[in-house]
Amino acid sequence: MSRLRLALVGAPNSGKSTLFNGLTGGRAKVANYSGVTVETRSGWLQTPGGIEIDLIDLPGIYGLKARSTDERIAIDLLCNGRDGEAPPDGMLVLIDAAHLRTHLHTVLQMRAIGRPMIVVLNMIDLAERDGLKIDVARLQTELGVPVVTARATRATGRADLLACIDAETAHWQAPGSATENTVNTRDADLSALQGEARAIANKAILFEPAMNRLTRQIDHFVLHPVAGPFILSALLFFMFQAVYSWSGPFMDALEAGAAALGQLAGNVLPAGWVHDLVVDGIIAGVGSVVVFLPQIVILFLFILALEASGYMARAAVLMDELMLRVGLNGRAFIPLLSSFACAIPGMMSARTIDNERDRLTTILVAPLMTCSARLPVYTLIIGAFIPPDTVGVFNLQGIVMFGLYLTGVVSAVTVAFVLKRTVTKGSNQVLIMELPTYKLPNPRDFLFSLWGHVSAFLKRAGTIILTTSIILWFLASYPSSATTLRDSYAGMIGSVLEKLLAPIGFNLEIAIALVPGMAAREVAVGALGTVYAIQGGEENVEGLAAALQGAWSLPTALAFLAWYVFAPQCFATLATARRETNSWAWTGFMFGYLMVLAYIAAGATFHIATWAGL
């Protein structure tokens, strides 16, 4: 028997990803559909009855009226299939048991598509803990489709679902050809559907307690008109302090490890070009980037925790008024905060914004949010040039780091403000957003997503950074007649750029490092590592930070930091911007304005710092 294709459908926050990870063991592959660039995850599982299933995880939808890009994909795939693929054979429709009354009409809309389906009353344990009592058998009778319950916390909570899939799919019809979506989404139809849903809910819900108490109590503070914004800023400040201070011991250990590895390789390998390539090229280059893994892990830890706990939606509410003033929407806060980790998922999550102009503005300013790839650059320079003094209870290095993040945010807000009044004019979209019940993040899901991000970073270190380190090592070491960096191939290329960059205080080494740094921001650190390792030769045992202290003036270091607040040096981000905006012109515009800002900011910083006598 061929595999059964099942789509996982449900409202946002109905626990789809937890169930998806639970059912498939997290073995997901990401599929790209043409045209729009939406990725749907799909995974494979086998039921106890031996049925093989391809499970497709769709973006969350409340109904069948598509507005945002995300919703359009989900609905299109459900109703008509995509890219010549037939629509799925059936649907698992998830509904959060705690919100049965409010969301039941979504199930009825899915039922109206007319495809086989199983309703999963999800997180029933949490709803029951609140005191909600649901007559599941009655619900099934009233809906006329199978209903099973699933628990949020335990894997055993999925056994019913698997058994139901075995029993039900046996008598499902073979999938028909793609049918046109004929489901009505007019107000009148929806109204009738909601009437039906509420009538069913009245019969199936035996007891309905007040809202989740813990959520009410937490929101009393978190959404307080005065305390709320204060808590949000304190949380963000704490997050950035933690990224900087908690990572210390781990980074020291990794650094020591890289140094030991370099030493070991240096002793084992006979002198010659292989020795130089491994020690100066690979270990110095890749090592200086991998060292930053702890900071990236901590940053993602915070962002994922904020997201999974339900706080992120509150942050969007708190930021809405402020975002509105600059011409954005509260919803844009989530993509922009994700961009602190990486602009790529940030730009992609802008798909939840249904106003195209708002979405475009959000994408254009997303690279200004300081992504984790800039951390290595910032950490290196701050570590080398800013003394680790304490100012009050804060660490001076942490304050400088916070200042850099803040500069990025302020620039993003300013640029958005200007864009919305010039090139991306248009009306504001509405804000209609559900605030999920607070919950402790599921550890398994949490680790899955964390690992996804960490492995992406390591993969980059192992591929792009490794490759550029090797190429750069070659260019900086040859021709073999070259005695100084300037005579090498890299020096020849760099000296052209140097002329352009000299007015903003950049030297030859920086010019050389910026070229491979186009591939990804953190590559610049690896590149500096390689360049200075070659130059320093055997004396360069103190590490890159010490080498920089000797070679750069403070104004140059500060200018370099200012450059990285703006510089659009990441091919992947540009490629994503191209896909998401579907326009070379907008991508070019983004690249251009960021480059201009980087040049001006670095130049201004250099000259002001020099003038101030730093």
Next chain:
Amino acid sequence: MTLDQLPKGRICRVTGFASGCEDLVIKLREIGFAESDEVELMHRGPLGANPLCFRLNRTLIALRSDEARAIQVDAPA
């Protein structure tokens, strides 16, 4: 009266939706607002203004007052 005028702490029921803005009404319906549902204003945004957070049955939903104006409710006692 309309939902944006509802004072904090009073519970009322949805009686209908504004006419002439079908798109907005469909969005409101899709997220769950329906006739006879129970609503209550729970929180106001920073500075006591937008957005407004409403309890709809057992669900918490944030709206701006412009959106809330499209929802008609019975005057609370």
